[in-house]
Amino acid sequence: MTEITIRAATEADIDGILAIVNAYAAQNLMLPRNAEQIRRVLPDFLVAVAEGRVVGCGSNVALTPEVTELRSLAVATDYRSSGLGRRLVEALVAKARADGFEQICALTLTESFFGRMGFTAIDRWAIPTKLWHECIYCPKFDACDEITMMMNLIEPATAPKQIAPEVSQELWQGLKIGRQQRLRFQVTG
Ligand SMILES: CC(C)(COP(=O)(O)OP(=O)(O)OC[C@H]1O[C@@H](n2cnc3c(N)ncnc32)[C@H](O)[C@@H]1OP(=O)(O)O)[C@@H](O)C(=O)NCCC(=O)NCCS
Secondary structure, eight states, rough: OOOOEEEEEEEEEEEHHHHHHHHTTTTTTSOOHHHHHHHHHHGGGEEEEEEEEEEEEEEEESSSEEEEEEEEEOOGGGTTSSSSHHHHHHHHHHHHHTTOOOEEEEEESHHHHHHTTTTTEOOOOOOTHHHGGGGGGGGGGOOOOOOEEEESSSOOOOOOOOOOHHHHHHHHHHHHHHHHHHHHHHHHH
């Protein structure tokens, strides 16, 4: 069996990360990314490498000093179903714990996978609003089908503060305006 190493990502891994993530994005399973987006959060990325090739990846992006988001988790098709996804999640959870986070969340279409990894589905408005600022860049903005999952990293966990429905409406309106302005800027700018 080929040895697989999980380690921090470097600049040389960006193309490998993009190859995996964008292949799944083409199937509507993940959000598409470009090199600049990966480069900006490269220190947050772990990669799984086999025979010099990136065969898996995932990142932790801090939303607040207490909460981090597990993002861009993917395993190359020829390495799926061999336990690598689990190993990557475990490594990212261990990294989040070592970095002092209290909770780790994920937005996903694969609820049952994250459920197996110890995450629980929660109300999307229970997580830090910083996460939603990314929404204006998302092609699925108008029809979001992702499920919010959360894992507590410390006991007793600090329960995330629930946002009142009227506040979440207000926030969503703000994001809509931000998105419209961004699209207008892209056309004219
Ligand atoms: C989801 C993904 C990362 C899982 O990686 P993997 O290496 O195939 O998963 P593993 O072999 O480690 O499986 C671990 C467990 O999850 C289960 N599992 C794997 N893929 C699953 C899926 N898509 N849905 C539900 N359960 C899944 C396995 O059966 C296994 O269960 P067990 O430990 O109880 O036997 C991988 O399928 C992938 O890259 N998918 C496309 C991209 C994606 O959807 N990423 C997540 C978006 S945030």
